[in-house]
Amino acid sequence: MLIELESVTKIYNQGRPNEVRALDAIDLRIGAETMVCLRGASGSGKSTLLSIIGCIFPPTSGRAAIAGRKLSRLPDRFLTLHRRRTIGFIFQRFNLLPELTVLDNITLPLLPLGVGPADRRARARELMERFGIIHRENFRAAQVSGGELQRVAIARALINDPPIILADEPTAHLDSRLSHVFMDLMAELRAAGKTIVITSHDPLVTEHPAIERIIDIRDGRIHAA
Ligand SMILES: Nc1ncnc2c1ncn2[C@@H]1O[C@H](COP(=O)(O)OP(=O)(O)OP(=O)(O)O)[C@@H](O)[C@H]1O
Numbered sequence: 001m002l003i004e005l006e007s008v009t010k011i012y013n014q015g016r017p018n019e020v021r022a023l024d025a026i027d028l029r030i031g032a033e034t035m036v037c038l039r040g041a042s043g044s045g046k047s048t049l050l051s052i053i054g055c056i057f058p059p060t061s062g063r064a065a066i067a068g069r070k071l072s073r074l075p076d077r078f079l080t081l082h083r084r085r086t087i088g089f090i091f092q093r094f095n096l097l098p099e100l101t102v103l104d105n106i107t108l109p110l111l112p113l114g115v116g117p118a119d120r121r122a123r124a125r126e127l128m129e130r131f132g133i134i135h136r137e138n139f140r141a142a143q144v145s146g147g148e149l150q151r152v153a154i155a156r157a158l159i160n161d162p163p164i165i166l167a168d169e170p171t172a173h174l175d176s177r178l179s180h181v182f183m184d185l186m187a188e189l190r191a192a193g194k195t196i197v198i199t200s201h202d203p204l205v206t207e208h209p210a211i212e213r214i215i216d217i218r219d220g221r222i223h224a225a
């Protein structure tokens with residue numbers, strides 16, 4: 001799905017002494033069925049940009065559109081529906097529910113879609129096996145390691161089979177073998193027609209042959225696109 005940003009600006013705490021201009025008039029077009037990497041120093045605006053594409057919050061000004069649909073025109077409940085159906089978001093801070101099991105965290109996005117428990121578990125098991133966390137299926141998220149949590153977050157983002165995958169530093173807590181497993185899966189999904197945006201400084205990601213384009217961001221502005 002085509003992603004288009006036009007003059008997107010995000011200002012946190014606008015008008016207050018702690019105001020931050022995190023994104024400054026970003027124009028960006030990410031073609032449908034491409035896999036790109038968003039690269040930039042800490043604080044450059046990567047997570048903010050991903051959050052706007054992922055409909056977590058709207059820009060302060062400017063326009064974002066997905067597959068030609070302007071997000072600002074969608075009423076809140078449609079935006080939520082759109083996000084559930086369209087976006088798989090791997091959050092930098094995972095955003096998992098610590099009291100739920102690994103399995104329940106992963107299958108959570110399937111609940112509003114009315115998928116039955118057996119089917120939910122079957123889909124989750126496939127991802128858990130791939131990422132080597134099947135032995136943690138019934139552990140609460142609070143009881144597993146950082147690298148395991150990263151893999152739970154990855155599995156949860158993919159379980160819906162979303163057309164757009166947004167991955168915020170997805171390999172930060174993974175060793176090189178697991179990073180390869182992740183990137184190989186992304187390459188497969190890209191070949192199957194997904195649109196993928198990954199933020200990373202990790203050479204295993206930025207130099208992966210399936211990355212078609214690197215977008216450099218500095219102080220909230222795009223430098224090479
Ligand atoms: N909720 C917030 N309130 C105020 N400022 C924020 C908030 N979130 C982010 N910022 C600021 O906005 C700027 C961009 O943050 P962002 O998280 O997008 O950067 P990043 O490129 O993802 O950094 P990192 O590589 O460290 O994850 C930073 O200066 C950050 O401190």
Ligand SMILES: [Mg+2]
Pocket residue numbers: 046047048092168
């Ligand atoms: Mg970030």
